[in-house]
Amino acid sequence: MNSLPRRVVPPVLIALCAAACSRPAAPEGTAPAPAERPVPGRVSSAAAKSTxxxxxxxxxxxxxxDGLEAQVTLEDGRKFALPRAESASKGGGDAFVGDALSVLRQGRSAQLHRDGRDVADCTSP
Structure with a gap:
């Protein structure tokens, strides 16, 4: 009986399993996808009415x-696309959270949270 298959098959199987489980490395110089990027295949909030x-x-x-994402434009013209955050409490408001900015809306009121600054309470007419 030939013992070559017994010596070759286990390492080949291990290598195939390792290759199937590994992820390809990102090309050098590419940054990870930002959290503010919209979910593909969903309606963009650009179509939503601005308040x-x-x-x-x-x-x-x-x-x-639009319920899935908020486009927030600050007074200086900077724009942020913030994904909706799922809340453990059902307070009735919408929370949209990004890295440097977040917004909590409830009715005509909104709280604006900016890194390094106090929380701003905002209202719409």
């Missing part, structure tokens, strides 16, 4: 949300 909010710190922001 202007006046904040207690003097800022004015525009928020357009």
């Amino acid at each position: 202007r909010y006046a904040c207690n710190d003097g800022a004015a922001i525009d928020i357009a949300a």
Whole structure:
């Protein structure tokens, strides 16, 4: 009986299993996908109606949300696409969270959270 298959088959099987379980490395120089990127195949919030909010710190922001994502435009023109966060509590509001900015909306009120700044309370007319 030939013992070659007994010596070759186990290492080949291990190599095939390892190859099937491994992920290809990202090409050098590419950054991971940002959290604010919209989910493919879903409606973008660009189609949602924008609402202007006046904040207690003097800022004015525009928020357009479609339930899955909010497009937030700050007074200085910077725009942020924030994915909707699932909340453990069912408070009735919508939370949209990004790396440097987050918004909690409930009715005509919104709270704007910016890194390094106090929370701004905002209302729409």
